Structure formats: structure tokens, C-alpha cells
Amino acid sequence: MHVAEHGSVMNVTVQRGSADTPTRTETFDVPAYDNQTVLDVVSWIQQNADPTLTYRFACRVGMCGSCAMMVNGVPRWTCRTHVSKVLDGNKINIAPLRNLPVIKDLAADMDPFFDKWVAAEGKHHPTRTREEEIAPVDPQAEERQAASAGIECINCSICYSACDTVTGNPDYLGPAALQRAWTLYNDAKDADRDAILDAVSGKGGCHNCHSMGSCTAYCPNELDPLSAIAGLKRATTRRFFGRRG
Amino acid sequence: MKVARAHPLWLAYILHRVSGIALALFLPLHFWVLSLALTDAARLDSFLTLTEMPLVKLAEFGLVFLLAVHLFGGLRLLAMEWLPWTAPQKTWAAAAVAGSLFVSGTFFLQAI
Numbered sequence: 530m531h532v533a534e535h536g537s538v539m540n541v542t543v544q545r546g547s548a549d550t551p552t553r554t555e556t557f558d559v560p561a562y563d564n565q566t567v568l569d570v571v572s573w574i575q576q577n578a579d580p581t582l583t584y585r586f587a588c589r590v591g592m593c594g595s596c597a598m599m600v601n602g603v604p605r606w607t608c609r610t611h612v613s614k615v616l617d618g619n620k621i622n623i624a625p626l627r628n629l630p631v632i633k634d635l636a637a638d639m640d641p642f643f644d645k646w647v648a649a650e651g652k653h654h655p656t657r658t659r660e661e662e663i664a665p666v667d668p669q670a671e672e673r674q675a676a677s678a679g680i681e682c683i684n685c686s687i688c689y690s691a692c693d694t695v696t697g698n699p700d701y702l703g704p705a706a707l708q709r710a711w712t713l714y715n716d717a718k719d720a721d722r723d724a725i726l727d728a729v730s731g732k733g734g735c736h737n738c739h740s741m742g743s744c745t746a747y748c749p750n751e752l753d754p755l756s757a758i759a760g761l762k763r764a765t766t767r768r769f770f771g772r773r774g
Numbered sequence: 775m776k777v778a779r780a781h782p783l784w785l786a787y788i789l790h791r792v793s794g795i796a797l798a799l800f801l802p803l804h805f806w807v808l809s810l811a812l813t814d815a816a817r818l819d820s821f822l823t824l825t826e827m828p829l830v831k832l833a834e835f836g837l838v839f840l841l842a843v844h845l846f847g848g849l850r851l852l853a854m855e856w857l858p859w860t861a862p863q864k865t866w867a868a869a870a871v872a873g874s875l876f877v878s879g880t881f882f883l884q885a886i
Contacts, residue, residue, distance in 0.1 A: 602778035627777065693779070738849060742783025755783070759855045 537561045539616065541570055543582065544624040547633035554578075567600050567607035567615065571623060571635065584635035594685030598635050599624040604690040606749050626690040628703075641687045641703070649706035650728035651713065654721035656687065664718055676715035679708045679757050681750050688744035688754050700733035704754035707735050712755035714764060726765050735761040762767035793840045800837065805811030846871075 538558045546552040557574050564718040568586055575582040585597035591609040600608050600615050601622050615621060657664060666673060688704035689695055695703050713719050729735045735758045745755040749758045787868035811824050853859070853867065 560798075599777075602776045632875065693784075739787060740783070740854060741787045742781065746781040746783060756858075760858060762855050765857065 534746075537619065538568070539612070540620045541574065542620065542622045543574065543635065544726045545634050552631070559613065565612045566622065567598070567605070567610045567612060567621065568596050570612060570621065571607060578728070582635070583633040585740065592683065594683035597626055597685045597687050597690070599627055601681040602750050604687040604747055606685060608688070609749060622726075626686055628690050628692065629686065630752075637686070637690075639686060641699075642689050643704070645702045645733075646684070646709060649702045649710045650721075650725045650731075651706055651709035653716075654719050654724065654730065655715065656718055656720040666717055670717070672715040672717060675760065676712040679712040679752055679754070682708060682752055683750065685749070687747055687749060691743035691747040691773060693741055693743065694733040694737055698733065698737055701737045702729065702733050702735075704738075706759065707738075707761055708752065708757040711760050714761070723768075727763075728769055729761050730765045735765065738762070786847060788851065789843055790851070793844040793847065794842050800840075834842055 537560075539561050541557045542554050543557065544552060545555050545614065559570050559573050559578075562569070571582070571584050572586075575584065584596075584598070585606060587593040587596065588595075589608045591606050594606070596607045597604055599605075599622075600607065600610060603615075603618055604626060605615075607623075612621065625631045625635045626637040629639065629641060632638045634689050657732045663724065668674075668677070682705055684705065686705065688708075692701075692704055693699050707729055710725050714725045716721050719725070738755075738758045740755060740759070742755045745752070745756070807818065807821060810821065825834070849871075853864070859867070
């Protein structure tokens with residue numbers, strides 16, 4: 530691990546440009562500090578070198594999922610990535626998230642990502658009305674455990690940017706949306722599992738997945754969309770052969 | 775920007791794909807050579823003398839490697855997609871396959 534020396538300067542390459550202007554890279558010399566995150570570096574550039582640099586962040590503590598960018602070719606939460614962990618010599622390369630349109634500079638357009646979340650039927654289908662008693666849920670039940678394994682997703686789109694299948698097939702729903710569908714499929718309170726399986730077994734559905742595993746490898750919350758998608762493949766196959774289990 | 779992909783699952787994926795393509799290119803040639811046993815035995819014999827060359831022996835090693843890696847890549851995929859195992863179970867399964875391969879491979883080496 531390389532820790533930047535006090536008073537040293539990093540060489541930071543940043544992708545610039547928007548849908549209307551050609552993409553280019555610009556390089557900045559950024560002073561190195563102790564305990565500096567990649568988000569600190571981007572903020573330093575915007576505050577001290579070029580106020581026109583566009584990027585997105587909110588919470589700074591890895592809860593909101595809005596600051597994800599490509600750092601040296603790897604999609605990461607920039608707020609939770611220490612410079613010392615990713616510094617390549619004294620260089621860092623920062624670009625907007627892959628597989629999404631760019632709004633400007635480092636801000637990716639998340640619309641396709643959220644549209645697919647909806648297309649994968651990632652919404653609750655209630656079994657009861659609000660007038661009825663709340664149904665008890667057994668936290669130890671096998672299905673509940675499968676659902677609980679995937680519900681900590683904060684929609685940062687890192688898995689979506691890591692996935693080469695998304696790159697190759699713009700219709701593919703992607704790991705986050707499919708994992709969301711899998712958690713709902715395993716939710717005892719969800720009333721329409723057939724609708725979920727219909728949504729995930731179409732043209733851009735779970736069967737497009739080539740099991741490359743980049744989603745699971747790069748998820749900052751250590752979730753496992755790869756296994757969730759495998760679960761959907763099993764569920765759709767069981768349904769095809771007329772069984773539900 | 776160069777995209778980083780060097781993690782075990784992605785490497786397993788690409789090895790499986792590349793070995794599949796290589797085998798698909800090799801097998802027609804392989805069957806054609808085998809067919810010479812029926813159509814032109816003399817030509818087959820002269821071809822088979824090539825297998826004495828060290829380079830060809832090395833290539834044969836590569837072929838067996840491609841077959842093995844494609845076979846186990848396929849078993850890996852089948853297990854991953856059809857068996858909802860936990861990570862420790864998968865580790866034990868891999869260890870069991872590796873162990874049994876080692877034992878049967880040693881037996882095979884003794885036998886030939």
C-alpha cells in the first residue's frame with residue numbers, strides 16, 4: 530500500500546465533457562493529505578482548481594449511494610475510498626460510472642438504472658390492506674433469509690457499472706434490479722410472484738447473465754447479486770416445469 | 775479508461791469462453807484426422823508420427839488442459855446456478871472434487 534508523503538502532490542486525471550461536448554481528460558496536481566478520500570480529491574479540484582467541474586455526492590459516509598465513480602477502472606464509492614488504497618504511483622484516474630449516459634463530467638445519468646429497477650417489477654405487491662393487521666414475518670425462515678441477504682442495496686449502481694453484460698446488452702436489467710426482484714420474490718408479504726418472474730424472464734431478464742461475478746466482486750455493501758440472479762434462474766425454471774418451491 | 779476485471783470469477787468466465795471457442799475450432803479438425811483411419815490409413819500413420827515431436831506433445835498438453843478447464847468450468851456454472859449453496863459448502867465441494875481428482879489421477883498414473 531502506498532501512503533502519500535506529507536507535502537507531496539498527486540497527479541489526478543479527470544474525465545470531462547457532457548452529452549453535447551466531446552469527452553476529454555484533464556489532469557490536475559492535487560496536494561496529498563492524510564486520510565484523504567477520492568471524494569476529497571474531486572472536491573479539492575472543484576473548490577481550488579476548476580469550479581466548473583461537475584460531480585455528485587450527498588452523505589459522504591457511504592449511505593446515500595450518490596458519489597460512485599470509476600476510480601482507476603474500478604467502480605467505487607468515492608466517499609469511502611481512501612486515496613492510499615487506490616493510488617497508482619502518484620496517479621489516480623477518475624471517470625463517471627460506466628454503462629450510463631454522462632450528464633456532465635463525473636455525474637452519470639442514473640435514469641436507465643432506475644427505469645430498469647421498475648421494469649424488473651421491483652415494487653411491493655401487497656397481500657393486505659392498511660386496515661388489516663400487520664402480518665408477522667419469521668426472521669429465521671429460509672425465504673426471509675434469502676430476502677434479507679439482498680435488502681441492504683442503496684442503489685449506487687456500482688454493480689451495474691461493473692457488469693460487462695450490461696455493456697454488451699443495453700436491454701439487460703442488470704444486477705441491482707434483478708437482486709431487488711429476488712428479494713421481493715422471497716418476501717412472504719408479496720402477493721404477485723408470477724408478475725416478478727414474468728418481469729425478470731423477458732428479453733433483458735436474468736437469463737442474460739453470464740455469471741462473470743463483477744457485481745458481487747465490486748459491491749461495496751458486500752451483497753451478492755450474482756447468487757440472487759442464479760436464484761431467479763432457478764425460480765423461473767421451476768415455474769417452467771410447473772413447480773413452485 | 776481501462777476497466778479493471780482481474781477477479782477470480784471473471785477470469786473463470788473468460789477461461790471457460792476461450793477454452794470453448796478453442797475446442798470448437800479444434801474438434802472438426804480432430805474428427806477429420808480420425809476419419810483418415812477409414813479413408814486413408816497410410817496418411818493417418820504419417821500424420822501420427824508428428825506426435826513424436828516435443829512441440830506437438832506440448833500442444834497435446836494444451837488440448838487436455840482446454841478440455842479439463844472447460845469441463846470443470848461447466849460443472850462450476852451448473853453448481854453455481856442450480857445449487858443454492860452457501861460459500862463454505864462451495865469451498866468443501868471444490869475441495870472434494872480436487873481431492874478425488876488427485877486420488878484418481880494418481881491411480882491413473884500408476885495404471886499406465
